[in-house]
Amino acid sequence: MSRFWTHIGGRMRQEIQKTARRSVAEANVKMEAIMAYKTLPSQLEERIALLEKKENQGSDFDGVAWLWLVGLGIVLPAVAIFWGFNA
Amino acid sequence: MTTLSGQDVAVGASTNEASDKNAWPMLASERTWGSWQLGIALATAAAATWCYIIGEYAGYYLNFWQGFAALTAGSMIGMFLVAISVVPTCLKFGVDSIAASKPQFGTRGWTLPLALQFVSIIGWNSLLLIFFSKSLIQLLIATNVISTDSAAHLGPISTVVACGLVFLLLLGGSSSIDRVSKFLVAHVLVGFWMLYIVVSERWPEIVSAVPQAASPDHFYNFSTGMEIGLTSILGWWPYIGAMVRMSRSGRTAAAPIMIGMGLVVPLLCLIGIAGILALKVADPAEWLRTVGGPAYGIIALLFVTAANFGTAIAGVYASAIGLRHFPSLARISWPSLLAITIAPVALVGFFIPELFFSNFGTFLAFVGICFAPLCGIQIVDYYVLRGGNISIRGLFDGSDMAAYRFWHGFNPASLLAMAVGVGTYVYLLNPLTYESATPYQYLTASIPTVIVAGAVHWLVSVLVIIPRNMGSYK
Numbered sequence: 080m081s082r083f084w085t086h087i088g089g090r091m092r093q094e095i096q097k098t099a100r101r102s103v104a105e106a107n108v109k110m111e112a113i114m115a116y117k118t119l120p121s122q123l124e125e126r127i128a129l130l131e132k133k134e135n136q137g138s139d140f141d142g143v144a145w146l147w148l149v150g151l152g153i154v155l156p157a158v159a160i161f162w163g164f165n166a
Numbered sequence: 167m168t169t170l171s172g173q174d175v176a177v178g179a180s181t182n183e184a185s186d187k188n189a190w191p192m193l194a195s196e197r198t199w200g201s202w203q204l205g206i207a208l209a210t211a212a213a214a215t216w217c218y219i220i221g222e223y224a225g226y227y228l229n230f231w232q233g234f235a236a237l238t239a240g241s242m243i244g245m246f247l248v249a250i251s252v253v254p255t256c257l258k259f260g261v262d263s264i265a266a267s268k269p270q271f272g273t274r275g276w277t278l279p280l281a282l283q284f285v286s287i288i289g290w291n292s293l294l295l296i297f298f299s300k301s302l303i304q305l306l307i308a309t310n311v312i313s314t315d316s317a318a319h320l321g322p323i324s325t326v327v328a329c330g331l332v333f334l335l336l337l338g339g340s341s342s343i344d345r346v347s348k349f350l351v352a353h354v355l356v357g358f359w360m361l362y363i364v365v366s367e368r369w370p371e372i373v374s375a376v377p378q379a380a381s382p383d384h385f386y387n388f389s390t391g392m393e394i395g396l397t398s399i400l401g402w403w404p405y406i407g408a409m410v411r412m413s414r415s416g417r418t419a420a421a422p423i424m425i426g427m428g429l430v431v432p433l434l435c436l437i438g439i440a441g442i443l444a445l446k447v448a449d450p451a452e453w454l455r456t457v458g459g460p461a462y463g464i465i466a467l468l469f470v471t472a473a474n475f476g477t478a479i480a481g482v483y484a485s486a487i488g489l490r491h492f493p494s495l496a497r498i499s500w501p502s503l504l505a506i507t508i509a510p511v512a513l514v515g516f517f518i519p520e521l522f523f524s525n526f527g528t529f530l531a532f533v534g535i536c537f538a539p540l541c542g543i544q545i546v547d548y549y550v551l552r553g554g555n556i557s558i559r560g561l562f563d564g565s566d567m568a569a570y571r572f573w574h575g576f577n578p579a580s581l582l583a584m585a586v587g588v589g590t591y592v593y594l595l596n597p598l599t600y601e602s603a604t605p606y607q608y609l610t611a612s613i614p615t616v617i618v619a620g621a622v623h624w625l626v627s628v629l630v631i632i633p634r635n636m637g638s639y640k
Contacts, residue, residue, distance in 0.1 A: 119562060123190050130259055130558045135193045137257040139554060140250075140416035151424040152246025156239035163235020164388055 186340040189490035192260025199412040205422030211480035221438020222448030226379040240395025245428030251544035263407030274575025283404035299324040325515030350476040375443035408484035539587025539619030546620035569638035579626035587619030
């Protein structure tokens with residue numbers, strides 16, 4: 080008798096696990112559909128293909144840009160801290 | 167595979183929805199903003215009511231010159247961190263801040279930065295448009311258009327009308343921001359004029375004033391001034407991508423970012439510092455009436471009204487572009503998306519403006535602390551781990567084989583780094599009570615947070631992520 084109940088319990092556990100796995104998988108598919116493109120729309124695909132070529136991309140910060148960034152983002156604050164702390 | 171030129175794709179996109187109204191990447195040929203246009207748009211977005219609120223907070227701890235120095239240092243360091251973390255990817259591929267976060271957070275994990283962006287921008291926009299409505303009502307009372315009795319009922323209605331105006335103006339996409347900015351940027355000049363008035367009229371009181379909440383620890387006061395500037399400017403993370411993607415090179419964008427969005431803030435904050443020190447009131451609409459009479463008060467109200475409106479337009483635009491990353495929202499029309507983006511602001515402004523006001527600080531404090539770790543993670547990921555190489559396909563590909571798939575679409579390294587970063591910030595500075603722990607008084611809270619979050623991201627990536635060939639690191 081106890082083997083019977085162990086068997087039933089085992090089957091029930093398996094069924095619950097199977098159902099839970101299926102629900103997680105379904106939720107997973109739904110989440111994917113909401114959050115990301117599985118296949119890219121054709122216009123976006125064309126746009127990406129063009130942007131993979133360097134001539135269609137914008138350019139990163141160059142030497143002049145870094146001069147502005149470092150001058151105003153590091154040197155100016157350093158001067159401001161030194162001056163302000165002694166003001 | 168069809169072979170089209172950049173021009174063809176631009177034309178193709180315009181038949182459906184203009185490229186500046188979706189989150190798709192923009193070709194260099196489609197990006198038309200030069201340095202001046204970008205600088206004006208960024209300055210118009212940066213200059214708003216928060217400038218004198220930020221100034222007011224700094225004025226509680228520091229005198230006029232110290233407050234200016236601390237806010238300048240904090241704001242410019244904050245702007246530097248935001249610029250180097252998110253801008254390079256946005257410039258290279260013409261994408262917004264959310265797309266630029268996908269290499270760090272993954273094909274699903276990007277929803278975390280999006281949630282932060284949405285909550286932050288909606289929160290700020292609710293505040294700005296409620297302020298806009300309050301200033302408009304004061305303006306109408308000052309010019310005798312309405313009576314004080316009818317003003318109470320007009321508040322919620324004028325917030326909804328302001329939302330309607332933002333909606334109508336943004337129907338034209340980024341070109342509307344450009345047009346409106348050229349007109350509204352005048353308020354920045356009005357701000358400097360107001361500063362001149364208060365400084366020239368009340369200089370002896372300003373320089374002799376003692377900050378109301380200054381601690382005996384001078385390091386703490388200065389660090390707090392810097393932290394106020396840092397946190398405020400780190401909050402530009404959600405806005406900046408949608409704006410700089412209209413520009414095509416780092417050289418064009420660097421100076422406008424640092425000056426237009428960075429330096430304008432501490433300069434306009436001087437209005438708030440001077441106001442709180444000399445007149446114990448930061449709101450220029452109140453103290454300009456005291457200093458210069460009703461006419462000056464009306465000019466100040468016009469400034470506040472215009473300033474908040476310009477920022478709200480930029481915020482709603484950035485938020486709408488961010489929402490486009492959901493495929494379901496990528497397909498809906500631009501007016502519908504704008505309506506979805508503005509609706510929460512209109513609802514808050516109409517139903518719970520006072521409740522929102524009283525709890526706004528709590529809400530924003532916890533949102534604000536998330537942008538420091540975000541910057542640290544992006545800086546380490548872009549410069550140290552990827553050497554500046556980002557896959558444009560990976561930013562939009564959500565398939566199982568995607569470059570930034572990581573682990574079920576999430577990058578454990580960045581998520582752990584975010585958690586540790588937020589923990590570091592809260593340990594160093596409780597954003598609600600402003601209780602601090604060493605070394606806050608020497609280093610602020612945001613700077614160590616950026617470093618700790620970046621270090622955790624690097625460590626976990628090197629030890630766990632890269633050896634498992636996740637995330638397309640080379």
